[in-house]
Amino acid sequence: MSALPIQIQETKRRLVLTQGGKGGTGKTTFLTALVDWYDAHEYPYTLIDLDTEASKSRGSLVHYFPGKAAKADINRPEGLDRLLNALQDGPPIVIADMGAGAGAAAYAWFDDIYEGAVELGVAFTTIGLITPDPATTDSVLKWAGALQNRTDYLIVKNSVNNPSDFTIWEEAEKAKKFRATSKCQVVEMEYHQPTVEFPARNHGLTVGRVAAGSHDVPELNQFTVRIRAQKYQRKMFAELDRVSGVLLP
């Protein structure tokens, strides 16, 4: 009796998306650092901004990466499909920023396409932002409850104040169980000086651009600002290098 060896295909593409749960947790800020990281390694990607929050023209992905990030409407049927279609012939990584409250639409879409996407060698990473606010832990657990083990999880502990208290995330039983069973990767996003963060956001500058000095905003061109931005970026890149397994196909 002859037997045909069948090779199971490795992951060829990866869809990296933020969990669009609670708003104002730093999802887009983290994504800008992530995009800087992909750029530093010259990895090809497609950027899609699903955050259609009307009040957020500044600080949206399109604002940070004009001409590079495409806008898509999560409330239209083809909006989320664009994420997968972009992987078909384009770069093997798609990075998408979900707006706050995108849960229900995203869960339904995910249920719909998941099996087919996996057959095509697509892996998923969802990024959950944790701040000292207990609602952020709730939000991550809610997403995990809906997506289960079908995605890799990257949790970003965002120090929105200094020092930040993550007791709820660290101590809550459900959060402990989630960490133990999902084997999520956790990175830390350092406290960012508001004196740098706000003007940078206002002008649509990523930390990478502030660090490189490739802009013409005088208040962000001081030596001390650049040095701090470089230090911040070095630490962030070291964190991202550590979890590259869930960021690359």
Place this chain on the structure above:
Amino acid sequence: MPKSEVFFITPELQQVLDHLPAKRPRSILDPFRPFILRWRRDGRTYRDIQQILAVECKVQVTYQMLFKFVKLRSRPRKPQPDIEFEPATQPVVQMPLTRAVPKNSDQSSDPYAEARERMRKHKEAKAVQKSEPLFPVYTDDELLEPHVLNPKTKEEN
């Protein structure tokens, strides 16, 4: 993520796999489950939801069918976050064996082949470890001791 694994499939098994019946859909309402449950949580009536589904989603269902669907599907699914998770890397191997071989395995036609190779190496590379300090760390409550030379060898003890 999962690495390559080799499965063996016989012609007989292949025939069985080719003739497996398609999975039966559980309900035409399944794709709308999260919305329906959310609408219920928001206090919408079954009649409201029935109408939304008919007008916005072009899905015609009876009141009874919708009611039964919500009663059944609002039970917690297994596993829930407070129950069990599987490691996140498993599902990729669950693809059908017959579709496992990529149609286009010619790497030279992939414009991202070089980037893929770099990414593969990056993932395999060990994370950069924090280097040890070059000089010993001194705390000011430590007692500093002078070097003591061995009187015979004239070397440090």
